[in-house]
Amino acid sequence: MGIDLGTANTLVYVRGRGIVLNEPSVVAVNAVDGSVLSVGSEAKRTIGRTPSNIVAVRPLRDGVIADFEIAERMLRHFIKKVTGARRLSRPRVVVCVPSGITGVERRAVIEAASQAGVRQVHLVEEPMAAAIGAGLPVGEPTGSMIVDIGGGTTEVAVISMGGIVTARSVRTAGDAMDAAITSYVKKTHSMAMGERTAEHVKMAIGSAAPTGYWSADALRVLAERAESDVQVSSVTIGGAAGDVSDGAAGEEAEAERTQALLPPDRCTIRGRDQASGLPKTLELTAEEVRHALSEPVEAIVGAVRQTLDETPPELAGDIMDRGVVLTGGGALLRGLDTRLSQELDIPVLVADDPLDCVAVGTGRCVEDFDALRKVLDAQPYRALQMARG
Numbered sequence: 001m002g003i004d005l006g007t008a009n010t011l012v013y014v015r016g017r018g019i020v021l022n023e024p025s026v027v028a029v030n031a032v033d034g035s036v037l038s039v040g041s042e043a044k045r046t047i048g049r050t051p052s053n054i055v056a057v058r059p060l061r062d063g064v065i066a067d068f069e070i071a072e073r074m075l076r077h078f079i080k081k082v083t084g085a086r087r088l089s090r091p092r093v094v095v096c097v098p099s100g101i102t103g104v105e106r107r108a109v110i111e112a113a114s115q116a117g118v119r120q121v122h123l124v125e126e127p128m129a130a131a132i133g134a135g136l137p138v139g140e141p142t143g144s145m146i147v148d149i150g151g152g153t154t155e156v157a158v159i160s161m162g163g164i165v166t167a168r169s170v171r172t173a174g175d176a177m178d179a180a181i182t183s184y185v186k187k188t189h190s191m192a193m194g195e196r197t198a199e200h201v202k203m204a205i206g207s208a209a210p211t212g213y214w215s216a217d218a219l220r221v222l223a224e225r226a227e228s229d230v231q232v233s234s235v236t237i238g239g240a241a242g243d244v245s246d247g248a249a250g251e252e253a254e255a256e257r258t259q260a261l262l263p264p265d266r267c268t269i270r271g272r273d274q275a276s277g278l279p280k281t282l283e284l285t286a287e288e289v290r291h292a293l294s295e296p297v298e299a300i301v302g303a304v305r306q307t308l309d310e311t312p313p314e315l316a317g318d319i320m321d322r323g324v325v326l327t328g329g330g331a332l333l334r335g336l337d338t339r340l341s342q343e344l345d346i347p348v349l350v351a352d353d354p355l356d357c358v359a360v361g362t363g364r365c366v367e368d369f370d371a372l373r374k375v376l377d378a379q380p381y382r383a384l385q386m387a388r389g
Helices: 068-083 103-115 126-133 174-189 195-205 216-227 252-261 286-292 294-309 313-322 336-344 354-367 381-388
Strands: 002-005 009-014 018-024 027-030 036-039 054-057 092-097 120-125 144-149 154-160 163-170 266-273 279-285 324-327 348-350
Touching: 002 068, 002 354, 009 068, 009 354, 018 068, 018 354, 027 068, 036 068, 068 103, 092 103, 092 126, 092 354, 103 120, 120 126, 120 354, 126 144, 126 154, 126 163, 126 324, 126 354, 144 294, 144 313, 154 294, 154 313, 163 294, 174 195, 174 279, 174 286, 174 294, 195 266, 195 279, 195 286, 279 286, 286 294, 294 336, 324 336, 324 354, 336 348
Parallel strands: 002 092, 092 120, 144 324, 324 348
Antiparallel strands: 002 009, 009 018, 027 036, 027 054, 144 154, 154 163, 266 279
């Protein structure tokens, strides 16, 4: 099986079955006796809502294991959940790790997986797995640039001939964006808010560029979701809704439907007033949130720019032609592709199903183990750089 052991979510890919598990990397622990009360989605619901004797722990921080024992228990739970009651459950697994991981952190991942009941552990670097999952030609002598924005780290890499030519791993990603929103609200509006609320604000009205409307493709996806089980509330946006309705400006019903699918420009949150200590309601605008996210977004742009600076000229030319591909949950931040394209003057594309790219790439390493063996257990990029001096 393949495991995308992420800071925010853990995905498990089983050979022949695809992605069978996608749950938050959270464990609820009894602080008195150390027993595990819940894992995954059930545990995430307890964040910020637990009594003093229960702690919701995220065992991974910045893409690496921060709490070894809890990480091992979480892995054991997920593996048992996937394999069920079968006793042959000592699988061979491929685990994703950040490209900037140290030797100690690398051994911690292998040890945690082994303690969780795994027979054999292979590691693959996240940008390589993301590139494979996004369908990039990683084995060809042509340059492909991948930017994987996860919960704890942003992985930027240029890949050619089955290896990473140059890479950069920065510990600024989704969690840093949530923290930036929390800090902005605290400083500007003197209100304390939880990390789940900050994540909701980021997903609802967060943006990296002042984009007016979503693309026609995004509107079609939202329309499908609105018809199924996701409620999309109507909002007021400046400009005519008919501008994005493919010539249907004259049809009032179609215009109203399109208007309902436009991104909201504000949202209401609840928290605690810092001065009085009482509950408080606050309305945040998209412009405020974009300002709050400016620092982490700029750090991501800087990492991409520095990686391009280190890229050989021939591969840089390939990237100019093929563009940069964004994966990970951070790729869904509205306007991030536009911001990167404007700052770097190169095409930037968001991969299909960016949330699953790393897990799908890991799964392909499992399915085609012999063909992709050369990308597994490769010497970490940081170690190679140190060896070169």
